Every structure is written in C-alpha cells, then in structure tokens.
Amino acid sequence: MDLTLxxxxxxxxxxxxxxxxxxxxxxxxxxxxxxxxxLLDGALLIDLTPGPAFAAARAGRSLAGIRQVLxxxxxxxxxxxxxxxxxxxxxxxxxxxxxLLDGHRVRAVAVDVPGTxxxxxxxxxxxxLYLPPGAAPAGLGEPGGPNDGGAAPGAPAPYDLVLLDVxxxxxxxxxxxxxxxxxxxxxxxxxxxxxxxxxxPELHRRLASLGARAVPDGTSLVVGEYHAVxxxxxRTLVLGGARSGKSVEAERRLLAxxxxxxxxxxxxxxxxxxxxxxxxxxxxxxxxxxxxAETCDLVPLLAEPAxxxxxxxxCLALWLTHAMDEVGAWxxxxxxxxxxxxxxxxxxxxxxxxxxxxxRLVAVSNExxxxxxxxxxAGRRFRDELGRLNAAFGAECEQLLLVVAGQALALRG
Numbered sequence: 466m467d468l469t470l471x472x473x474x475x476x477x478x479x480x481x482x483x484x485x486x487x488x489x490x491x492x493x494x495x496x497x498x499x500x501x502x503x504l505l506d507g508a509l510l511i512d513l514t515p516g517p518a519f520a521a522a523r524a525g526r527s528l529a530g531i532r533q534v535l536x537x538x539x540x541x542x543x544x545x546x547x548x549x550x551x552x553x554x555x556x557x558x559x560x561x562x563x564x565l566l567d568g569h570r571v572r573a574v575a576v577d578v579p580g581t582x583x584x585x586x587x588x589x590x591x592x593x594l595y596l597p598p599g600a601a602p603a604g605l606g607e608p609g610g611p612n613d614g615g616a617a618p619g620a621p622a623p624y625d626l627v628l629l630d631v632x633x634x635x636x637x638x639x640x641x642x643x644x645x646x647x648x649x650x651x652x653x654x655x656x657x658x659x660x661x662x663x664x665x666p667e668l669h670r671r672l673a674s675l676g677a678r679a680v681p682d683g684t685s686l687v688v689g690e691y692h693a694v695x696x697x698x699x700r701t702l703v704l705g706g707a708r709s710g711k712s713v714e715a716e717r718r719l720l721a722x723x724x725x726x727x728x729x730x731x732x733x734x735x736x737x738x739x740x741x742x743x744x745x746x747x748x749x750x751x752x753x754x755x756x757x758a759e760t761c762d763l764v765p766l767l768a769e770p771a772x773x774x775x776x777x778x779x780c781l782a783l784w785l786t787h788a789m790d791e792v793g794a795w796x797x798x799x800x801x802x803x804x805x806x807x808x809x810x811x812x813x814x815x816x817x818x819x820x821x822x823x824x825r826l827v828a829v830s831n832e833x834x835x836x837x838x839x840x841x842x843a844g845r846r847f848r849d850e851l852g853r854l855n856a857a858f859g860a861e862c863e864q865l866l867l868v869v870a871g872q873a874l875a876l877r878g
Contacts, residue, residue: 466585466589467506467507467686468504468685469504470503470654470684471503471504471520471521471524471526472499472500472514473655473656473680473682474500474656474657475658475659477659478515480492484660487663488660488663489660495682497682498681501628501656501657502520504526507531508567509532509533509565510533512536512537513536513546515546517548518548524684524685528550531551533571534551534552534554534555536581537595537596538580538598539580557571557572569586570585571585572584576601576603577602577603584624591688593627593688594624594628595656596629599633600634600637622645623646623651624647627653628654639720642722653677655677673697674717675718698862699826700819700862701827703827704865709871712829713871715828715829719825722775725754725775726775727755727756728757728758728760728779729758729760730759730760731759756774767819767822769823770823773824775824776825785812786847789808789850795846816854816860828862831851
C-alpha cells in the first residue's frame with residue numbers, strides 16, 4: 466500500500482496565518498507544512514489540504530484515480546476545496562466498514578474528540594491507523610475500536626503504520642502501545658504538526674524520544690516496508706540547574722508509555738508548605754496512569770525485569786542528600802572515620818545497579834558544579850559528591866542531556 470502525505474501540518478497549517486511566534490517564524494522550506502491529507506494508492510484520499518491537486522502534482526501524484534474522499538474531523542474556516550471530478554467528501558460512521566473496489570477496507574475508529582479515525586487495510590493485508598488532530602482512540606479491542614477483529618483474543622495485531630498527533634497527544638500513543646496496536650516494529654509518523662515545538666532538530670529530537678518521526682510534505686511511504694524506528698535509549702540522565710525545566714524534560718520522554726513508576730526521592734517534609742506545593746505541582750502534571758513511589762531504595766527497583774514499567778527517578782541530588790544523612794557525612798569526624806567510605810559504597814552500588822538494569826530508566830539530577838563555590842565545608846562536600854555521582858551515573862547511560870532555559874542539549878546519544 467503506497468501512501469503519499471500531501472500535507473503533514475495542523476488544520477491551519479504551519480506557519481499559522483498571521484502568527485508571530487518563533488516556531489512559525491522558523492517554519493520555512495521543508496519545515497513549512499500544509500494541513501494533513503493522505504493519498505492511498507492513488508484511489509483513497511483522507512482529508513483535504515489546500516490546493517490538493519497542486520500538492521499531489523508536487524509529490525509526483527495524480528488525483529485522477531480517486532474513488533473515495535473521507536474526512537476525519539470538522540473543518541473550521543473557509544469552505545473546503547474539492548477539485549472538479551472528485552467524489553464529494555464524506556465520513557464513515559464509527560464502527561462501520563467501507564470496502565472499496567480496488568481492495569481497500571476502511572474501518573471507522575471512535576476517538577475522544579469530534580471526528581473519526583480510520584483503520585485502512587490494503588489488498589495484501591498491510592494495515593495503517595490514522596487519527597484526526599488532537600485525538601486518541603476511544604477504545605482498544607472494543608467493537609469499532611482499533612484492532613477489533615483480525616487477531617486472536619488477547620493478542621491484538623500491531624499496525625504497520627500509525628499516523629497521529631503525537632506531540633499534542635502522546636497519551637494516545639501510550640494507549641495504542643498498551644493495547645498492542647503499536648509495537649517496536651510499528652512506524653509511527655507524526656502528523657497535524659503545529660507550532661507547539663520549533664521546527665528542525667528540536668522537533669525531531671522530541672519525536673524521537675517518543676519513538677516517532679516526522680517527514681516533509683509530499684513524502685511517499687510504503688506501508689509495511691521496514692523503517693528504522695527511532696532508537697529509544699534504555700537509560701537517560703537529565704541534568705539541569707534550578708527551574709531549568711529538567712523535570713519536565715524527563716517526564717516528557719516517558720509520556721508515550723502506558724505505565725511509568727515515578728520515584729520521588731524527596732519524600733515529605735512536615736510543616737514545609739513550600740515543599741508541599743512543589744510536590745503537588747509535580748503530581749498534577751503527571752498522567753493519571755502513572756504510579757508514584759516515595760523512596761530512596763533504588764537498587765531493588767533497578768533489579769526488576771525489563772517487562773516492568775519504566776522508572777522516572779527525580780532526583781539524584783535528593784537521593785544523595787538522604788544517603789549523606791544516613792552515613793553521617795555532614796559531620797567532619799564521622800566523614801573521616803568511615804562516612805566517606807560508606808557513601809562511596811552506596812554510590813557504587815547505585816551505579817552498578819544502573820549498569821545492570823534491564824528497565825527503561827530516566828533519572829534527573831542537579832548540575833551544581835558551575836555555580837558559586839559553597840561557603841561551608843558541608844556544602845562543598847555535597848557539591849563534590851554530587852558531581853562525582855552525576856559523572857559515574859551518566860557514564861552508564863546511553864543518553865545524557867543538559868537542560869538550560871528549558872532547552873535540552875544532548876551531551877551524549
């Protein structure tokens with residue numbers, strides 16, 4: 466099944482008309498995107514992009530063989546342009562199936578926003594799923610939902626290709642993964658791209674962290690053909706200063722996973738209202754399906770099998786504070802009498818567990834070595850030990866990021 470993306474942008478396109486934002490200002494050349502529209506085997510057109518005939522011609526395609534035009538979402542603004550000779554656009558009711566004369570089967574998939582998703586099966590059995598802007602599937606394995614039929618009970622068949630609004634709805638990708646509709650071999654292509662992320666390297670880095678990719682308008686794909694799926698690192702360390710956005714970046718990297726264990730190493734602090742507010746804000750922005758564990762006992766969690774949910778550890782600085790408390794590292798006499806050795810053993814055990822872990826891991830830590838030299842011996846001791854821990858921990862990670870002013874800079878991976 467041949468697929469040509471006549472457009473890959475949001476319904477208003479990218480750049481948006483009259484929008485002065487930085488993302489729109491840099492969306493030029495291949496980064497400019499018309500509204501998303503799909504042309505399948507020259508016979509089926511899903512959604513309409515401005516100037517569809519010209520868009521098809523630029524991609525080396527023709528609309529002359531179109532037998533069906535389907536719409537996936539309400540189109541606000543100017544009336545849709547339907548080139549002369551094309552069938553009038555329509556929709557398939559949720560759960561219903563449409564069989565085309567050329568061998569395509571189209572099943573309407575219920576979504577959680579106004580609109581309809583489409584599952585398309587080619588003549589040779591290859592399958593794709595297309596979701597409208599801002600949509601997630603309303604049901605997996607339910608009548609009319611993705612993967613309803615065509616697979617044994619409890620073993621849904623993954624799609625060959627999935628096209629969805631990955632950046633606006635990473636939770637949609639998480640649902641598809643949880644239901645077996647997306648696996649490691651599924652090609653996930655982001656469409657409906659808007660100005661929420663700057664074009665260029667940042668866009669592709671953000672998508673790669675979710676296991677997806679973007680292609681320019683006019684790109685043709687063969688559904689079922691192997692594509693190198695972005696390699697998701699098993700271990701990632703995210704460094705950054707205070708309020709740099711490091712925790713948000715770490716959370717963002719796991720939003721497309723159905724289950725995540727959020728390990729909060731800071732615990733609770735009686736009578737500290739500011740700390741309570743910080744903890745509450747962190748909890749509010751986490752997906753509802755994530756679980757939270759307040760613990761500094763990380764080694765047993767890292768020893769769990771690869772099938773266990775990913776770990777997000779926030780943060781190593783608080784873990785180190787707890788470890789230094791327990792070994793008496795703040796007292797000079799205790800430090801020299803055995804505290805230094807005890808702390809080193811704990812840090813070595815943690816780093817060894819990271820080296821051996823099979824779980825997906827994203828950890829957060831403070832970068833404290835670039836600021837003012839602490840005025841106290843204890844402060845300098847903490848700074849030095851955290852620097853050593855960050856270096857050793859980071860050496861065991863496939864990806865190492867430094868977040869500055871909300872921007873993630875890749876130091877490795």
